[in-house]
Each structure stands twice: as structure tokens, then as C-alpha cells.
Amino acid sequence: MLNLTYYQSLFNENNTESRCRKILDEVSPVSKRLIERFVENIGLTIGDEYVIRSYDETLSTTYYDARNPTYAEQKRNSNIGRKYWVGIYRNVDGKEYNLLTLEFNGIARNIFIHTEHKFVLFWAWIKNNKMDQVLATIPSTYTLSAGKMEKEIIEKERFISFVKGCIKQRKRPPVQVGLSQSLEGQMDDNVVVDKLVEAWGQLVNFRKYVDTNIDLSRKAYEALMVLAEARYIKETHLLGRDYKVELSALEDYKDGKRQAFHIYDGEQLVTKGSLSYLEYHDKNSPFPTIMVPLEGHNHIFTSSKEIIGANTQEWWITKVFSTQSLNNQEVMSKAMQLLKEHQIQVKDNTYYVGSYHNETQSFVEEREIVKKNFINAALLFAHASQKIELPTNEEESSKGNESEPVFEGMEPNFHFQEIYQQIEDSQFTFSKEIIRDLHLNLTALDDKHFVLLSGISGTGKTQLCRLYANAVYGLDYESENPYFTIIPVRPDWTDASALFGYYSSFEKRYVKTEFLNVILNALKEREKPHFILLDEMNLARVEYYLSDYLSAVESRKEIPLHQDEAVTDVPKKLMIPPNVYILGTINVDETTHSISDKVLDRAFVMMLSDVDFDAYWERMDQELKTTIHKEFNMLIKLHGLLIDCELHFGYRTMGEMVQKLYANAQLPEEYQMDPMDALDRVISEKILTKIRGDERISEMLAKLEHWLKQNLEKTTISLTFIKRMQEELEFYGATQFWR
Numbered sequence: 001m002l003n004l005t006y007y008q009s010l011f012n013e014n015n016t017e018s019r020c021r022k023i024l025d026e027v028s029p030v031s032k033r034l035i036e037r038f039v040e041n042i043g044l045t046i047g048d049e050y051v052i053r054s055y056d057e058t059l060s061t062t063y064y065d066a067r068n069p070t071y072a073e074q075k076r077n078s079n080i081g082r083k084y085w086v087g088i089y090r091n092v093d094g095k096e097y098n099l100l101t102l103e104f105n106g107i108a109r110n111i112f113i114h115t116e117h118k119f120v121l122f123w124a125w126i127k128n129n130k131m132d133q134v135l136a137t138i139p140s141t142y143t144l145s146a147g148k149m150e151k152e153i154i155e156k157e158r159f160i161s162f163v164k165g166c167i168k169q170r171k172r173p174p175v176q177v178g179l180s181q182s183l184e185g186q187m188d189d190n191v192v193v194d195k196l197v198e199a200w201g202q203l204v205n206f207r208k209y210v211d212t213n214i215d216l217s218r219k220a221y222e223a224l225m226v227l228a229e230a231r232y233i234k235e236t237h238l239l240g241r242d243y244k245v246e247l248s249a250l251e252d253y254k255d256g257k258r259q260a261f262h263i264y265d266g267e268q269l270v271t272k273g274s275l276s277y278l279e280y281h282d283k284n285s286p287f288p289t290i291m292v293p294l295e296g297h298n299h300i301f302t303s304s305k306e307i308i309g310a311n312t313q314e315w316w317i318t319k320v321f322s323t324q325s326l327n328n329q330e331v332m333s334k335a336m337q338l339l340k341e342h343q344i345q346v347k348d349n350t351y352y353v354g355s356y357h358n359e360t361q362s363f364v365e366e367r368e369i370v371k372k373n374f375i376n377a378a379l380l381f382a383h384a385s386q387k388i389e390l391p392t393n394e395e396e397s398s399k400g401n402e403s404e405p406v407f408e409g410m411e412p413n414f415h416f417q418e419i420y421q422q423i424e425d426s427q428f429t430f431s432k433e434i435i436r437d438l439h440l441n442l443t444a445l446d447d448k449h450f451v452l453l454s455g456i457s458g459t460g461k462t463q464l465c466r467l468y469a470n471a472v473y474g475l476d477y478e479s480e481n482p483y484f485t486i487i488p489v490r491p492d493w494t495d496a497s498a499l500f501g502y503y504s505s506f507e508k509r510y511v512k513t514e515f516l517n518v519i520l521n522a523l524k525e526r527e528k529p530h531f532i533l534l535d536e537m538n539l540a541r542v543e544y545y546l547s548d549y550l551s552a553v554e555s556r557k558e559i560p561l562h563q564d565e566a567v568t569d570v571p572k573k574l575m576i577p578p579n580v581y582i583l584g585t586i587n588v589d590e591t592t593h594s595i596s597d598k599v600l601d602r603a604f605v606m607m608l609s610d611v612d613f614d615a616y617w618e619r620m621d622q623e624l625k626t627t628i629h630k631e632f633n634m635l636i637k638l639h640g641l642l643i644d645c646e647l648h649f650g651y652r653t654m655g656e657m658v659q660k661l662y663a664n665a666q667l668p669e670e671y672q673m674d675p676m677d678a679l680d681r682v683i684s685e686k687i688l689t690k691i692r693g694d695e696r697i698s699e700m701l702a703k704l705e706h707w708l709k710q711n712l713e714k715t716t717i718s719l720t721f722i723k724r725m726q727e728e729l730e731f732y733g734a735t736q737f738w739r
Contacts (some may be wrong), residue, residue: 002030002187004104004111011082011106013182017066020059020081028056034189035086038100038196044088051096053622054086057629061614064633070640074612079149082106087116092214096622099207101176101198102192104183108151111187113199114178117210119146122163122175123286124213131160137205143180146173170283172425177206217279220288220304221256223356224277227290227374228257230367236376238342239383239390241265243386245375254478255279256288261375271295271388272696273370273378282425282476292378296480297387299378307356312364314329316350323385335384342380344373351377407594410483412472412529414443419474422471429461429615432610438468441604442581448553448602449581452595453600454539455608458650461585462486462535465607469531469581485518496548496559500574503562510562510570520570522577527555527581537584543596550602552576611650613639620658629660631679634711638683641707645700647691657682683708688721692736694729701726 007027013019035052044050081352087101103112106140135156138144144159145151152173154162166173178199210491233245248260256278263270273294281289285303292300300317307313319335321328336346345352354363354370363370382388413419414633417441423435427693441451453461467477469484490498499515515532522530535548552559558573584603586595613636625632635657642648662679673681691697701722708719721737728735 002189002192004183004185004187007104008106008109008183011104013081016075016078016081017063017072020063020066022062023084024056024059027104028054031084031086031188034192034196037189037193038102038200039088041193041197042200046291049091050099051089051091052086052590053089053096055084057625058502058614058618059084061617061629061633061636065614065636068637068640070643071614074262075614079107080614083149093218094623097210097214100178100196100203102196105151106183107149108180109183110180111183111192112145112151112176112178112180113195114145114176114180115199115206115210116176116204117175119163119166119172119175120282120286121210121213123167124217124280125209126160126163126167127286130209131163134206134209135159136558137203137209138177139202142178142202143176145176145180148174151176154419170421170425172282172498177203207693216305216308217288219308219358219361221279222361223304223307224288224290225257226273226362226373227367228259228277229372233368233372233375236256236263236372237380238376238379241391241623243270248415253278254282254476258478263379263521265391270390271379271382273375275374290374292374293480294378294382295388296305296482297382299387300374306503307358309358311359311735312355312357314355315353315370316347317353319372319381320349321381321385326385331385334380337739338380338384339377342376344377350700353377404588410473410528412483412527413437413474413528414472418474419468419471420666422474422476423467426467426477428460428467428477429619430460430464430467431612434464434606435468438464439608442468442583447578449551449578450584450603451582452584452586452599452603452605453608454605455584456646456648456650457587458652458654459608459611460651461608462533465531465583465585469533472529472531481531483528484533484669485514486533486535488535489537489539489545491539492543495544496546496563498540498545500548500559503564503567508564509564510564510567512570516570516574519560519574519576519580522576522580526577526579529581531581531583534584536587538586538593538595541593541596542584542599546599549576549582567725574612584698609648611639611648611654613654616651624658624662627665628658628675631661631675632658634679635683638687638704638707641700641703645693645695645697647693647700649687649690657686676712680712680718684716684721685719689716689737691725692734692738694734697725697735698729701729 010019010022010026013022032052032054038051039046046052059081062075062078065666066075066078083103083105085101085103088098088099089096098116100113103114105112122131122510135680138156140156144154144156146154146162165171179195228250231247233247236243236245244264244266246264250257250259253276256276258274258276260272260274262272271294273292276289276291276293278289278291280286281291281301287303287305289301289303291298302317307315318418319332321331321335323331332349335351336351339346339351353373354365356363379388379390383390416436419439420432420435423430438451442449453464455461463477466481466484466486469478470479471483473481473483475481499513501511501513501516503510518530518532522528543657548559551557553576558575560573561570562572617632635654639648639654660682661675663676664673665675705719705722705726708716708722712719725735725737
């Protein structure tokens with residue numbers, strides 16, 4: 001007999017450590033036993049295809065963190081442990097989909113027996129006009145809800161408008177369909193199992209729609225992967241000229257893959273872009289999608305679901321132009337004519353890229369030809385809409401870079417709520433306090449925007465700057481933002497010419513820099529904020545190369561640049577406009593310079609040294625979490641030993657260690673390292689290499705030695721390094737990893 005009232009009292013426990021421990025000890029075993037009985041009743045076999053997942057890992061990690069003085073305060077007000085769930089999942093090509101979940105939710109004070117799916121599934125049904133049919137499969141006594149911890153109940157009658165509202169507002173909550181009842185009183189175990197079996201039967205037709213959508217999306221994404229694997233494109237011929245094409249390797253990108261490409265006219269770079277192959281686009285499409293942006297502006301955006309069906313399907317793509325400064329009808333006419341001239345078939349405002357044979361899962365044409373059609377079409381669209389200028393065979397190739405790109409439709413928005421939500425929805429982990437502080441530091445002053453971000457390496461300083469700048473323009477992290485420029489600082493920067501360029505009396509011209517180009521563009525587009533990130537800015541002495549900028553911003557005076565009347569592309573004097581936002585990242589080690597008071601007085605300085613590995617872990621892939629959760633928890637404890645000496649590590653280091661540990665686990669068994677040997681390797685390769693100091697790290701080294709002996713249980717590579725550093729510290733009074 002389940003005492004539901006008692007369960008609710010456990011969820012109400014204020015002490016996070018105690019609450020998580022009690023849920024693990026008392027709620028978890030009972031819930032798992034109920035799910036196992038349910039699985040046995042419906043005849044499912046747990047194995048490769050069907051698996052049981054639960055909330056245990058999150059609870060366990062939080063429990064140990066709450067016991068750690070380093071994280072105890074942070075976990076004090078956590079809601080983790082105020083619910084418990086265990087569910088059945090189906091594995092389809094390495095991705096897991098929920099079939100049915102039993103959830104005891106102390107916040108909602110309810111028991112839920114439901115199936116939960118990503119919002120994108122319901123979005124797809126809206127786009128396919130299937131939502132009414134799907135809703136008809138859900139019994140009238142069942143509820144629809146949305147959200148993670150706190151669930152919003154949505155009446156079936158308003159569910160379609162709710163989904164459409166989420167699409168418009170860019171909200172993507174998970175959606176649950178199932179039964180619920182109050183978490184109070186008592187309930188017989190058999191009743192719970194019977195309700196699970198009943199829900200399984202009642203939702204059978206709903207699952208058919210889910211399976212159909214999964215199958216369609218899988219096939220459509222596989223078609224994209226066929227295209228992605230085409231690598232042998234070396235050149236193309238456009239407007240009477242031959243261009244060299246350089247394709248980069250495929251890389252992971254959001255929910256899919258991305259492949260960068262560069263177009264050269266001889267040795268001159270004409271433009272660069274990428275092909276993105278996405279399982280879905282979080283903002284604009286719930287279907288597998290291919291995108292082809294050039295220089296920050298997207299020119300092709302289409303779904304591969306159009307070519308999934310019976311036999312062979314032709315891939316015709318509809319093109320729309322929405323420039324603000326040109327006649328879009330004329331641009332369309334010019335673009336379609338250009339496609340015809342380059343042997344790409346056209347019908348009105350649609351164009352043909354290739355045909356896909358569904359039975360063989362291959363393109364009728366060579367896949368390199370189809371891929372080149374995408375690249376060529378994007379280049380011609382950019383040329384027709386004056387985003388880039390491709391030289392013709394009568395023109396000198398140098399003209400290809402003379403025209404400045406025009407970025408249409410990008411409007412800034414400094415509303416904090418929307419900026420915060422955009423960053424919160426990303427794959428990165430930053431607290432509301434950090435995001436809010438950066439926002440206030442950048443926007444509090446009307447005429448000066450200068451923020452320095454300091455902290456240990458790998459805490460996401462550069463990523464935060466990019467996230468914020470992109471969020472202002474409504475872009476996700478991976479999108480190209482023409483109003484955000486990263487400039488790596490060089491150690492040889494000794495004066496203002498590093499930023500503002502200089503007049504060459506020998507060449508009789510002004511040598512411009514990337515920094516100066518941004519300032520000049522900001523003067524032309526004063527309504528648009530222009531963000532500049534000076535990366536690792538204290539590799540050189542900041543007051544040397546930044547002095548002219550600081551003085552100009554403070555005094556509102558112009559910076560003299562040159563006196564040559566013949567120079568027309570750079571003004572003689574330069575005023576720094578108030579729509580320039582300067583950010584700088586700072587690392588503190590023996591290779592960098594200290595920051596002078598002159599600079600500090602004129603900047604807001606933020607420290608980014610704290611990391612939230614719980615939130616980071618929550619965002620990781622479920623299979624990875626299942627595979628290496630033990631090693632991750634051990635790294636968390638090791639991290640805690642390093643904090644007092646400020647030798648701890650950030651997200652980058654943790655991410656790289658986790659990926660190596662997971663990659664080892666994916667090797668054939670006969671080639672794998674023992675998990676603890678692999679852990680020893682990453683500790684010695686990624687953590688110990690940064691250890692250095694004097695007698696103040698003596699206690700920390702002793703703790704590391706004890707931890708290694710206790711957890712790795714034998715002489716290890718890491719332990720050997722620690723002992724050597726201890727000996728050097730005792731003999732010399734200082735030590736470091738490197739000899």
C-alpha cells in the first residue's frame with residue numbers, strides 16, 4: 001500500500017540533502033518495482049530497444065553536492081527532490097522516446113501517469129494539420145499538461161491555440177498526455193499497476209501518431225545525412241568565372257550537423273558560409289531542415305520531409321525575398337534568371353535541386369551535384385539581393401569584397417526578459433544573476449559600454465559575450481551575427497594602431513583594422529548596437545593599445561587618424577559612437593599583464609569563476625549520463641578539492657574530460673581502457689597540468705593524494721605526478737606540474 005500523504009511530506013522537506021536521500025531510499029525502490037510489474041504485464045522486454053530511466057542520477061548528484069560545503073549554499077533552495085519519476089523509453093537509432101512515465105510530483109501535489117514528448121512533436125502536428133486527429137485519440141478523462149517541474153494543465157479545447165502561442169513566443173515546453181490524481185491518502189500497489197496498464201492501452205492510437213512522426217523525421221534526416229556526406233566539391237563556375245570551393249569537415253551543431261565552406265577567386269576569399277543539417281530548427285521549423293547562410297544572412301531554408309514518400313520524389317524549393325531596401329519582385333526575377341543561366345531548373349518562384357529515391361535512400365543525381373546546387377543557389381541569391389557581389393569574367397576579382405554586406409531584418413531588443421530567455425534556452429549554463437549583471441553593466445550608462453570578464457579558463461566568458469550579443473538580435477548561439485566581432489588580442493600590441501590602424505606613407509593609404517571597420521559601420525548604423533569582444537585582452541598591456549579609445553569615450557572628443565586628403569574611406573578624425581559595446585575577457589596567469597587602474601576605473605569588472613555542474617549535467621545527452629555518471633560524480637568531488645586554491649576547472653575542461661570518457665566507453669570492449677584508468681588519464685592530462693604554487697597548496701596536494709588512493713585504489717599516473725610535486729614543494733618551497 002502506497003502512503004501518498006507520506007510521500008507528499010517527503011517532497012515538502014526543506015533540507016535538500018535530507019529530501020533527496022529520503023526520496024532515493026523510500027520512493028525510488030517502490031516506483032521502480034511498480035514499473036517493472038507494469039512492464040511484465042504488457043509483455044515488453046527491457047534491453048536494447050526498451051529501457052527504464054529514472055530521476056535517480058539527478059537526485060544522487062544533488063545529494064552529494066548538498067553535503068559538500070562548496071555547493072551546500074547553492075543547493076539550499078533547490079527544487080530537486082520535490083518530485084520523482086521513472087519511465088519506459090524506446091530507443092530509435094540512438095535516440096530515446098518516452099512511452100509511459102509514473103511521476104510523483106510534490107510541487108503539483110499530484111500523481112501523473114503520462115507519456116511525455118518534446119514540444120517539437122506537437123508543433124509538427126500543427127504544421128501538418130494533424131493536431132485535431134491526434135487530440136481525438138486522447139480519452140476525454142485524460143489531461144494535457146506542459147512544463148518541467150511545474151506543469152500547466154491545458155484543456156483540450158484550447159490546446160491548439162496554446163501550441164500556436166508557444167510557437168509564436170518561442171516557448172518549447174515538454175508536453176505530457178495522461179492521467180493525474182491528488183497525491184494524498186493511500187493507494188494499493190495493484191491499482192497503480194492497473195492504471196499504468198490502462199493508460200498503455202488507452203494511448204495506443206496516440207503512440208501510432210508519435211511513431212509515424214518519428215519515422216518521417218528519421219527518414220527525412222537520413223536524407224540530409226546522405227547529402228552531408230558528399231565531400232568532393234572542389235570548384236564551381238558562376239557568372240563566367242571559376243571559383244575554388246573548400247568544404248570543412250562535418251561538426252556537431254545544435255540538433256544536427258554543420259559544414260562550413262569557403263569560396264575563393266584564385267587566392268582571394270570571396271565569401272564564406274555553411275550548410276546546416278538539422279533534425280529541427282528550434283525557432284522556425286519542427287522538421288528536418290537544411291540551411292545555407294552566407295556572411296550572417298540565410299539564403300536557403302527548407303525541409304527534407306518534402307522528398308520523403310513513395311518511390312522517387314523531386315526536391316523543389318520555394319524562394320522568398322524580403323529585403324527592405326530593394327524591389328523584391330525585381331530581385332526574385334533576377335535570381336530566377338540567374339538560376340536558369342546556371343542550369344538549375346525553375347518554375348515561377350521555385351527551383352529544383354535534385355530527386356531522392358526513397359527505396360534506395362539515395363539521390364538520383366550524384367549527391368555532389370545536389371549539394372553544389374544548394375551552394376550555387378545560395379551564392380546567386382546573395383548576389384541577386386546584393387548581400388555579396390560576385391565578380392563576373394569582365395571584372396577584377398578584387399571587386400568581390402568591395403561591397404559591404406547588408407543585413408536586413410535584424411532588429412535589436414534590449415528587453416532583459418527576452419534576452420534572459422534566449423540565453424536560458426541555449427545549451428550553456430549561466431545563472432540569472434550573471435546574465436542580469438552583464439546586462440546591467442552593458443546598458444546602465446547611455447554613452448559608455450565597457451565590461452571586463454575575468455575568471456579561470458573555461459568558465460564560458462567568451463560564450464557568454466556571444467550569447468548576449470546574439471540574444472539582443474534574437475539569434476541563437478550558433479548563428480552568425482554581423483554585429484558581433486571577436487578580436488583576439490596579440491602580445492605585440494603596443495599602441496593604438498593595433499585597434500585603429502595607421503596611415504602608410506609608403507603606400508599612400510590608410511591600413512584599416514577589424515576594430516576600425518566595426519566603428520565605421522557603427523557610425524553608419526547608429527540605431528544598431530555593435531559588439532566587440534577583445535579576447536584575452538591582457539596578453540598585451542591594455543592601457544597601451546586601448547588608451548585612445550578610453551580617452552575618446554571619456555572626453556567625447558575625436559581621435560585623429562590621418563591628414564591625407566586623398567584618403568576617402570577613413571575619416572581624418574573619428575568619434576566613438578554610443579552604439580559600440582566593448583567586452584573584454586581576462587585570464588590571470590604568468591603569460592598575462594595586470595590591468596591598470598586607468599582601465600579598471602572605466603570598466604565594470606565581472607568575475608566568472610563559479611560553475612554549476614548540476615545544471616550542466618542536466619543538459620547532457622541521456623546515454624552519456626547513463627554511461628559515465630560515476631566518473632562524472634568523481635570529477636565533481638575532485639573539483640571541490642581544488643576550489644580553495646583557485647585551481648579548479650571550468651565547463652570546457654569538464655566537457656572535454658566527459659567526452660573522452662564517453663568516447664572510451666564507445667570503443668569495442670577489447671580496446672577499451674578500464675573506466676578508472678581512463679579517469680586517471682583525463683585527470684593527469686586536463687587537471688593536474690594547471691597545478692602550480694608554493695607552500696599554500698601543500699594541504700591541497702595532500703587531499704589530492706588521499707583522494708586518488710581512496711578512489712582509484714592503486715598506483716596511478718596522477719598519483720605519481722602528485723607525489724613528485726609534493727617532493728619538489730618540500731625541497732624547493734614551490735612546485736608545478738611541468739618540469
